[in-house]
Amino acid sequence: MAQPVESAEEAGRQDGAPGPRERIVRPLDFSQPNKFSTELRRRLSNMLRGFCGELARRLEDELKSEVGLELEQADQQTWAAAKAKLPADALAVGIHIEGSEQQMLLSVELPWLLQALECLLGSKAAQAPAERRLTEVDWALTEQLLDVLLGQLSIAWSDLGGGALSRGDFDLEGDAGMAVSASEATLSLAVRSEIGGCPSSMSLLVPWPCVESLAGGGRAGSAAPRRENGAAELSRAVAEARVLLRAEIGSVQMPIERMRAIAPGALLELEQLAEDGVRLFAEEVSLGRGRPGASGTHRALKIDVADDPPVHAEPYARLGRSDLQRARTDIDEAVDGVAEDPILHSIFVRVWAELGRTHLSLGGALELAPGSVVELDQTTEAPVELFANGLCFANGSLVVTPQGTWAVQVEKLT
Secondary structure, eight states: OOOOOOOHHHHHHHHOOSSOOOEEOOOEEOOOOOOSOHHHHHHHHHHHHHHHHHHHHHHHHHHTSOEEEEEEEEEEEEHHHHHHTSOTTSEEEEEEETTSSOEEEEEEOHHHHHHHHHHHTTSOGGGOOSOOOOOHHHHHHHHHHHHHHHHHHHHHHHHHTOOOEEEEEEESSSSTTOOOOTTOEEEEEEEEEEETTEEEEEEEEEEGGGTHHHHTTSOTTOOOSSOOOHHHHHHHHHHHSEEEEEEEEEEEEEEHHHHHTOOTTOEEEEEEEGGGOEEEEETTEEEEEEEEEEETTEEEEEEEEOOSOOOBOOSSOOOOHHHHHHHHHHHHHHHTTOOSHHHHHHOEEEEEEEEEEEEEEHHHHHTOOTTOEEEEEEETTSOEEEEETTEEEEEEEEEEOTTSEEEEEEEEEO
């Protein structure tokens, strides 16, 4: 449901400014993906519970201290939203799946690491400092800890039906060099830990591609049991091809002279009504219309209508007969010695505004239906971009005019 928007009169009364103001667009939150079924979440949660029990016993032997590990929470989110909740100073560990290009991310809170290192160095977890610069010895011991942790996780993952796991990059930057689409559905598994009575936590982020074959009962990363025929392989390859998706808010045609006069502070009104939503294009063909909002830290579009007749995005202005006749007249006058400025009144451009862009497989794009949420690459704080002839020339904030049409308050020329 759309959040209420202040009327122009209400906005004027609240800030005491005279006269009507444009209505500010407030984002909706579409942050909850639904790819992970209840059964799959249950299987993954049970896998991690078993892992916690076995790892706690292994760590007690290594650290000579009481260790408690317990699955605290399992949430389905987008990759961007799940990653944004991780502590900035946590140890990030990439986890490779054998026979696959996919990776999971293990995030270990710094207090957990410092407590474990303190125990390995012969002290107690309670004596671990809140923070400290890790030495070469610390990093060597950290690798030892990670090997124990990943070895136990690999056993649990293999029992689930997945391939063996191995350690990838690890660092204190929060991503371990992983590149995952911001909109990718991700299961975030949070584990609460206690070492010698000192609490801390760790999290395992599992992007959907890591478990897609497990969801169908297969083995992650394993080869297909039989070779498909050529037509089926071609269809699959086409479906997996990535396409550019654009969320186009609206557009307006104008003489190039007017476009050149656009400056910061100007309000550029578009022709489309806000109540009609934002149109989603795959390359230049429309897939449907939806409502703008937010998914975690990124913009998103929730599809409302997917069965509209497809339309093609026009990168250039389309002139009617009267426009063409005026253009010919202006050109003739310019040739007769009149200044060139009148020509600029007759050269029209199409200016459009975009909420954002992303890439999606062609198969995924064609399966979008009402209720689907498309997360865009742009963050919620990013400005709305204005384009002409395919090039971005300005940006600003999205508003709704008192007449109910979309508009962009220009903030910067690019």
